[in-house]
Amino acid sequence: MYSTQVIESAISRYESSAKHRLARIDPDRCASWVDHLSTRLTKCGTEEEFWKQSTREEKLFIRNERVMSMLDFRYASERYYVLQRDGGGVTTFTKPWESQEIVLRRIAALEQQMFDAALRV
Numbered sequence: 001m002y003s004t005q006v007i008e009s010a011i012s013r014y015e016s017s018a019k020h021r022l023a024r025i026d027p028d029r030c031a032s033w034v035d036h037l038s039t040r041l042t043k044c045g046t047e048e049e050f051w052k053q054s055t056r057e058e059k060l061f062i063r064n065e066r067v068m069s070m071l072d073f074r075y076a077s078e079r080y081y082v083l084q085r086d087g088g089g090v091t092t093f094t095k096p097w098e099s100q101e102i103v104l105r106r107i108a109a110l111e112q113q114m115f116d117a118a119l120r121v
Helices: 004-018 027-044 047-053 056-071 073-079 098-120
Strands: 082-084 090-092
Touching: 004 056, 004 098, 027 047, 027 056, 027 073, 056 073
Parallel strands: none
Antiparallel strands: 082 090
């Protein structure tokens, strides 16, 4: 999702139905979690074994990140998305170009219009 109001509404609905709070975790902290979880998965050998051995805190982090990434495009893009660079290599999506910002703002405005229209029905 792209519109701030739509995102906050979706988070609120999720928290009400799931009976727990979501957190906006700092990107650097997420990166250290990803490194930690990658190491744990390698040590466990399989996803099945990882899930058997994972701690409550690890499971809560994974759930939070899955849900937040589903509900907030920018949250996910600032933490997990990579783009192929012109000339080779990859980069993160932490600093979108102005042209990308224009598209994201337009998508957010359209999403907000649809959200507002749905509320009037």
